């Protein structure tokens with residue numbers, strides 16, 4: 146047997162916060178030493194954090210990384226430290242791994258395939274490495290510590306006294322022929338992948354399948370090391386690091402945890418890799434033809450492990466990944482923003498209930514963390530201290546998640562003459578069950594004051610359609626209610642801490658969903674304009690699933706009532722048939738979700754989308770399909786401008802329509818789409 150133990154460090158790094166990141170890295174190295182790991186691997190760009198975006202283009206960022214590295218070097222006695230940071234070589238920026246051992250730098254390994262789709266734009270900052278190994282001259286203050294003038298930079302396999310290690314950086318694993326496959330064929334037994342891989346529904350499963358597949362085909366130990374936490378923007382890195390051997394997951398980090406540093410490790414018997422490889426003949430044939438990678442020698446024996454614990458294949462399943470990721474994201478946002486809590490306009494509908502329940506979910510996670518005293522990482526103390534700082538009470542010791550919610554979460558029902566008693570009741574009941582401090586404010590007077598102000602200008606009082614008015618009058622009367630809600634919410638967010646004798650401000654949460662944003666069924670600069678929107682990339686159906694899951698988990702009766710109610714903006718006079726969103730939108734939420742997926746995930750334009758839907762919606766005639774497709778694109782085009790100014794949303798879905806970072810499309814269209822609609826008409830005859 147040949148046993149080795151690697152320390153895979155999942156780290157919650159904060160973009161551009163060098164002190165905090167360095168402290169976490171040093172802590173992770175010390176934990177690795179305590180756990181007798183001889184190789185410490187960290188996530189992608191961990192020194193400066195990921196996403197620094199255009200800060201990656203500032204040479205200061207790279208200089209600060211070297212400064213931090215000068216301290217990390219002092220902790221590298223008898224342990225290989227594999228550190229992620231940007232490096233400049235011959236005036237070109239590279240996204241690199243820096244391999245340290247015994248106060249020396251042994252290799253700088255730049256990324257060779259950059260991440261450039263979806264949420265990533267790495268080639269805006271970095272250049273992929275495409276050369277043979279070269280020599281990089283170290284900054285003089287580093288030379289003084291390492292005693293080296295130059296170190297190798299390029300792609301190589303690390304050769305220790307007893308095994309060989311391949312290095313892969315995040316996106317390289319997602320390519321059709323991953324670098325790890327070639328390195329494994331050339332003899333690397335352990336592959337280390339350091340990543341900054343964000344959360345999206347279903348992605349953890351997809352990733353794990355890739356690791357299993359790579360190690361099954363080749364026989365290898367694959368250690369995937371991911372970042373954790375809010376990236377400083379809309380993404381949440383889910384952590385979920387793991388160690389996989391020959392197709393089986395042997396160890397994994399806690400998913401969606403509040404730990405800033407976590408070291409995952411397990412004992413790997415390298416003999417198991419060798420035995421498998423020898424016996425796959427087709428692999429042997431391929432390996433015999435594999436191009437040779439240069440070797441970098443590390444004078445260390447990695448198989449010093451005397452004890453051996455055998456691990457079993459661990460299933461990776463997360464049924465609450467959306468709730469968990471949103472909760473962790475909100476916690477990072479809260480503790481880093483300096484705010485003293487959240488404020489939410491709570492309407493008694495699905496959307497704001499989903500936002501509210503994600504704050505409760507966050508509190509529940511905090512409560513569980515601070516109730517677990519025997520955790521190796523001191524998370525109990527760290528999280529409790531952060532919470533005490535936020536609530537401005539150094540004795541605060543909550544006995545339930547509701548007690549936490551009560552200190553940091555404020556909700557407000559903003560009723561008008563068009564609001565129903567049912568929605569008011571649902572809002573108040575949910576607030577009571579989750580523990581938020583709930584207010585009720587009637588905004589009729591504010592709307593009336595606005596209308597009085599323009600009285601001298603307008604020819605007569607505007608009326609709702611139900612009272613004989615035009616569509617313009619009706620929309621204006623709806624929008625003034627919606628916009629007044631936003632103003633009152635911000636006013637309360639600013640004054641609530643002061644009113645409670647506390648310092649600071651509250652973060653205003655928004656809750657407009659994906660379907661309504663795509664269709665433009667929202668008032669620009671109303672309650673959809675907030676500081677941050679946790680649910681913006683989720684469809685109404687996703688949100689209903691989320692509420693249903695939370696209802697089953699927490700048994701809050703308010704959630705059941707909310708799920709049973711018909712979505713309504715309640716902005717028009719109450720009539721017998723009510724003000725029903727789907728009727729107003731002229732499209733159902735199911736239809737909108739289908740459009741969202743086909744246009745964004747499958748990248749279908751109006752004509753291809755129509756052709757696809759003819760088969761998917763075979764129960765209606767091609768003409769009816771054509772009408773729905775044209776209706777959708779008309780509304781989308783008229784309203785796309787609303788998405789430009791929409792609140793930043795937490796990214797959770799592949800079909801998000803976020804115009805600022807994910808779904809780049811113009812916002813001024815010819816909404817008649819004459820060319821495309823003519824083709825659709827020709828095809829539907």
Ligand SMILES: Nc1ncnc2c1ncn2[C@@H]1O[C@H](COP(=O)(O)OP(=O)(O)OC[C@H]2O[C@@H]([n+]3cccc(C(=O)O)c3)[C@H](O)[C@@H]2O)[C@@H](O)[C@H]1O
Nearest residue numbers: 620623624627665666667668669671713714726729786813
């Ligand atoms: N091309 C363009 N580029 C930039 N801006 C453009 C523009 N076209 C119009 N605009 C601007 O946008 C304005 C129109 O947008 P906006 O003010 O939003 O108003 P609008 O789209 O006219 O009406 C809002 C709609 O959302 C519905 N709603 C509102 C609130 C809540 C809910 C709910 O479900 O709870 C639903 C409401 O029933 C109504 O159907 C124009 O008056 C103009 O100022």
Ligand SMILES: Nc1ncnc2c1ncn2[C@@H]1O[C@H](COP(=O)(O)OP(=O)(O)OP(=O)(O)O)[C@@H](O)[C@H]1O
Nearest residue numbers: 490491492494495496497558559656672712713714
């Ligand atoms: N009466 C209200 N009190 C407080 N906030 C409100 C009220 N009406 C609307 N809002 C705010 O405006 C947002 C948009 O309203 P919208 O009707 O789309 O959502 P919802 O009421 O949460 O859900 P649903 O669409 O299922 O009714 C709400 O999520 C809420 O934040």
Ligand SMILES: NC(=O)CC[C@H](N)C(=O)O
Nearest residue numbers: 260315316319341342343
């Ligand atoms: N940082 C990266 O290279 C990430 C890319 C990868 N496609 C992911 O989404 O996880």
